[in-house]
Amino acid sequence: MATVTYDKATRIYPGADKPAVDQLDIAIEDGEFLVLVGPSGCGKSTSLRMLAGLEDVNGGSIRIGDRDVTHLPPKDRDIAMVFQNYALYPHMTVADNMGFALKIAGVPKSEIRQKVEDAAKILDLTEYLGRKPKALSGGQRQRVAMGRAIVREPQVFLMDEPLSNLDAKLRVQTRTQIAGLQRRLGITTVYVTHDQVEAMTMGDRVAVLKDGLLQQVDTPRNMYDRPANLFVAGFIGSPAMNLVEVPVTDGGVKFGNSVVPVSREALAGTGKGDRTVTVGVRPEHFDVVEQNGEAARSLGKESKDAPAGLAVTVNVVEELGADGYVYGTAEVGGERKDLVVRVNGRNVPEKGSILHVVPRPGELHVFSTSSGERLSD
Secondary structure, X not given: OOOEEEEEEEEOOOOOOXXXXXXXXXXXXXXXXXXXXXXXXXXXXXHHHHHHOOOOOOEEEEEEOOEEOOOOOHHHOOEEEEOOOOXXXXXXXXXXXXXXXXXXXXXXXXXXXXXXXHHHHHHOOHHHOOOOHHHOOHHHHHHHHHHHHHHOOOOEEEEEOOOOOOOHHHHHHHHHHHHHHHHHHOOEEEEEEOOHHHHHHHOOEEEEEEOOEEEEEEOHHHHHHOOOEHHHHHHOOOOOOEEEEEXXXXXXXXXXXXXXXXXXXXXXXXXXXXXXXXXXXXXXXEEEEEOOHHHHHHHOOOOOOOOOOEEEEEEEEEEOOOEEEEEEXXXXXXXXXXXXXXXXXXXXXXXXXXXXXXXOHHHOEEEEOOOOEEOOO
16 A cells, blocks of 8 residues: 655646646545545546656656656556546456456466456456456446456556446445445545545545646545635535625624624735625525515515515525425625525425525635635634
C-alpha cells in the first residue's frame, strides 16, 4: 500500500491558454479513498490520468509512496485503473479477462487461477468465470473490470467514473459494493466522478475542482457543514444550497421581514464597499412559520402585521415520501429568486400557495459577495 502526493502538479495542453490542472496540491493517505469531483472540464480526469502516467506533467511532481513517478511510464507505477467503459476483451472469458495482465507478466498459471478465483469470490463472480462479456449485464461487466484490477494487487486503484454506464438503481448498489470492497482491501484509491452524491457517499475525503483549481479537500461531513466558498456551497448537496444576496443590517442580515443574527466577526470580513453578503441556507434548514396561503396573499407588502421571514410562492412540490421539497420563488432585494425548502412529507403545501420561511440562525452560511469566500465560522 502507499500514499499518493500531488505536489503543485500542473498540466497544460499544447496550444492552451491556461492549465487544465493548475498546481494541484493533495496528500492522500495510505489506504484512503479520495474522490475527485467537479463539473465537466474541471480537470478531475486529467488529474487522474497524470497519476496514471497517461498525461504529461508540465510542472510540479507526483509521488506514490516515496517514489517520484512524475515521468515514469504507466507500467512502472504499480497502479491499476478501472475505466467507465469496462474495456474487456470480448473474445475472452471472464477468468481470462481478469487474469490477462498476470499472464502477460509471466505469472504461473496455478497462481493466476488462484488469484482470479479469490477475486471472483469477493466480487460474487464465481459462477460467471466461464462466460464471455457479452453474456453479462453492465453491473457484472463492471465487477469483472474491478476483478482485473484486484488480481494485480497494485499499490493504488484509479477509477474514472466507473458507474456512469449503469442505471440508477444499479449505481447505488455498485457504489456500496465498491466502497465496501475498498475498505476490505485497504488499497489507496483515487476515484473520479461528476456526481456529488456519489462523492459524498463513497469518499473518506472529497476534493472539489473547478477550472483546474482545487477549491476544497475535506471529509464529506465537513464539506457539507463548512463549504469554503460559494462554488463548493452550490455544488455539494442535493438539492443544492440556496444562495441569496441580502443586505447587512445591525446585528445580522435582513431576510424578508426578519433580521437573522450573524456574528460580528463574519460581517467584519466583508469586502470594501460590500453592503450585502451572500447567505447560504440548505433546504432542510428553513423553518416554515406560515402556511396559510390566502392569509399570506392578502397581507401583500411588508407591514407591522406581516408574518416573519420570506414569502415563498410554491411553484412545484416534489413528494418523496418521508420528505417533500418545495421549489418556489421569493422576492429578495427587489429581485425574484428561486428557493428550495424541505417540508414534512405528510403536510405538503399546495401549488400556488405561499409559505413564510425563516433560516435557522445557527445553520446560516455567510459568504463575501465580492470574493465568494466563506465568512462565517
